[in-house]
Amino acid sequence: MGRQPCCDKLGVKKGPWTAEEDRKLVNFILTHGQCCWRAVPKLAGLRRCGKSCRLRWTNYLRPDLKRGLLSEAEEKLVIDLHAALGNRWSKIAARLPGRTDNEIKNHWNTHIKKKLIRMGIDPVTHEPLYKDDQVSPQDQTVCRPDAEQVKLDVGTNGDFLLPALSCENSSNCSPTENSSNDGCQSLDQSNDPDDPLMRYIWSEAFLDDSAWNFMQGTSSTDEFSICGLSSSEDNASWLLSCKSFEEERFLVDCFVGDMDMNMLETGGK
DNA sequence: AACTCGTCCAACCGCCTCTTT
C-alpha cells in the first residue's frame, strides 16, 4: 500500500548535494525561514524533493550543528537515553545540542553498539550478554548502561523530560583522557572551520546579502524568521512562540549561547 | 601499484503521526 510520494518523482534530482544546491537552500531558509518543505524546492529553485531539502538542512546545513565524533560525555548520555527510550533517535538527539538523530543513529550503529558488545552488554536490552558478565575493569570505567540511572519525568505532552547535556559536563572530556576509546574530539566543533565545504557555505561570498545580514545579526527583520517570529518580540516571547524544543534549542544556540536548557523546560512553558 | 575488505556516513525509502479540512 504505502503513501503517495511527497513530490513528483519526475525530474527530481537524487544523490549527493552540490555546493550550488547547498547555497540555494541556505540562502532560502535564512531569508524566508523554514516554511512548507514541499514548497521549498520550487521557491528555492531546486530540483529536489521537499523531504530531501529538509533532511539536508537538518542533518548538514543547520548553523548550530556540531561536527566530529561524539565526546565521551555525549556517548554516555546516548547510552543512558537509549536504555530508557530505545531507538527513538530524535528524542535522544533532542537532548544533545548540535547533534542530529541521523548522526546519533550512525554513531550508535558504528561505534557504541560494538563497544557495548565488547563490554559484554546487549546493545538492545542493555542487559549482560553473558551470565558471568566478565567485563574488563578498563571497559567498566567507560559506561555501564542502566535504565535506572535515568530518571524519567513525563511532560504535559507525554514526552519524557530528561536532563540536558550541559557544556561543563562535556568539557570534561579531553583528548588524552579518551585515547583508549574511539576518539574524543573537542566539543567546539560547530561548523568545523577546516571543512572546506562548510567554510564556503558560510562565507560572505556564498550567502546573499539578506542571509548574511541574518548571520551577522545586523538585520532587524530577518533574525527571527526561522521561527516565523517578528523582530519586535522580546526574548521571552520568541522562546515561548517556538513550536518545538528543537526550535527553542536552535534559537538559544544561535542567539543566547550557553543558556541552561533546563530553564526552558521548567520556566519556559 | 592493484586489489580486497571493512568502516563510515550522507541520503533515500517507506511507514507513522500529526494537522487540517
Place this chain on the structure above:
DNA sequence: GAAAGAGGCGGTTGGACGAGT
C-alpha cells in the same frame, strides 16, 4: 469522525575512503 496531506522518524543502502595484503 473520516480522509487527505505534510512533516517526521527509523531502517537501510550505497558510495567514498582508508587499511591491509
